[in-house]
Amino acid sequence: MFNQWEIAVHRKFIEIIKALIFTGIAIGTYAAHATPTLLNVSYDPTREFYQAYNTQFTAYWKAKTGQDISIRQSHGGSGKQARSVIDGLEADVVTLALAYDIDEIAQRSKLLPANWQTRLKFNASPYYSTIVFLVRKGNPKAIHDWNDLVKVGVQVITPNPKTSGGARWNYLAAWGYAIQQPGGSEKTAREFVSKLYKNVPVLDSGARGSTTTFVQRGIGDVLVAWENEAYLAVNQLGKNKFDIVTPTVSVLAEPAVSIVDKNVDKHKTRAAAVAYLEQLYSPQAQELIVKNYFRPQLQDVALKHQNMFPKLKLLTIDKDFGGWKRAQAVHFSDGGQFDQIYERGAH
Amino acid sequence: MSDRPTLKGRHASVSEPRLVRWLLVAIALAFLCVSVVLPLVSVFSEALRNGVSAYIDSITDPDAISAIKLTLLVAFIAVPFNLVFGVAAAWCVSKFEFWGKSFLSTLIDLPFSVSPVISGLIYVLLYGAHGWFGPWLQAHNVHIIFATAGIVMATTFVTFPFVARELIPLMQEQGSDEEQAALSLGASGWQTFRRVTLPNIRWSLLYGVLLCNARAMGEFGAVSVVSGHIRGLTNTMPLHVEILYNEYNFVAAFSVASLLALLALVTLAVKSFLEWRHADELAAKHKH
16 A cells, blocks of 8 residues: 555656756756857867867857857777778768768768768878887987898887778878888788798887876887877977988878768758868968968978978879778778788797 | 683684784785875875866866766766666575576676776677667667666666665575564564565665775776767866876876775775764674
8 A cells, every 4th residue: 555655755766867868968968059169070089180270260160250169189090990980980070080971971881972082182081191100219220221121120100900990001101101012012012021920029009108107117129100190199298319211102091071961961060160271271271270380282382391391202092002992991900911911920 | 791701712713923913914005005095195196296286177178077977977877777687686686586587697797797897888889880779779769778768777787786786685684584573473565575584684785885885986998998988078086197198188188087096995985984973783683
């Protein structure tokens, strides 16, 4: 038998549960913003650049339209970020490491058209970078090019290409260098890369992890890294401790940007999102790009800073490796070239 | 009074030479020092490396404040939720016999045995854009994944067993004799719970809630999967620490980490204080 008290308690309990559920939903929907907000879903090494660029763009947008705008950033591994957008992270713009990652979004979620890369200049790639070497000050092991990395007694730090996008570039750059050598072939390239990975004492899972291993923990003689990451490490962590060495051959890494059509239409932010990406090609933004150690696309800006970015032969994924899909299948899939090399290297 | 013989017995059981005893104590202390005290000290010393003002700056940064607020909000929802359901589940499992009881008991343990990353992924699979409920949620403009709701749900899931697991062994040990006595004397179900069961379990309950809270604020794996890592919006304190660390901003990273460490220390202090304050009561309750 229920008495009065018990019924009252029962009611209260149900009310509490109702309240909890509604709070949850209310907080969930609160994401509908008051001032226009852009969400830029990006990858790891662009944090510092977009922090600066967002300030520049909000000022530009205010001057142009009189409108306030706020920009939110999300950073993480490029592939993981693409996955999040596919799973429903409502990015207005994506600025990822590889065109391949944005292709995945277009293909799997249909949030943007397949021809997205034709909508902006330079293959929708406002800045680019390449792979260089970071060595200890004075370059004690005399490392000048890729062939110095396979010498006995040289410790090379590079992350694991199975998990890290950056590491794939490192691997392909080494492979491309070996093939470019006189008498180079698939066979010599495999031997070369295999030798190189025998010199790797720690295979971190991501590019920042490798940088920390080399810079903070002091392991290794040379770090194979993005040019922008190498500069950042030098300037943030030790101007007198490291030198940057540019090899003769490396790869052209073109990060790509796009608006996410269905999301900007839903948020009614298309105009701002388009302007946000187009402004990346403005001289001011290109200067900011240089300040953050990416290579600019605008000729004028590039000429002005040519001392900072030595010329080198840049291989491209499409021309030299048959595109990302093929490179991925040949080199990094399970049982692919890297697995064969690394397994043999381990024994 | 009944304490005396046991105490005596305990003394007699220690027959090792003094040197061995000291050595054991020294080893334990050294281990504690290396694995607990030193890391704790290093968190604070790294945080204060550039002085107090740098420390204050890093914890009052808007993104840090928003991470702190979100963490508190998540704990504020997840902990009471688990308090209510933990007590209900423990009550159910320990005081009643029913079909499927061992299954329920296993289910309560599930979040402990599943890796937190998997817990987060489950929510993405259910509520993500291509998940089971994804299309419906999108059509109704309800955000769960990559929003606060998802973070709260993932945290609640991961911290669910803490309260229940603290209570179940105690409540089972206590049996239901006292409750039955109360009921037979005419107390209602609610009265029995409030007057008999709750006083018996309050220490374990408090301990469970403290543990639950500490984990809710410190959870990383599950939250990392469902957060979306939007700065100033869906970053909790542990995620913010990781971001700062990856940006080479070590002082700020350790400053925010020190807040989490402080929280753990305060939790411990509160627990010790309460135990000390109510020592007599505790001793009387436990009778051993």
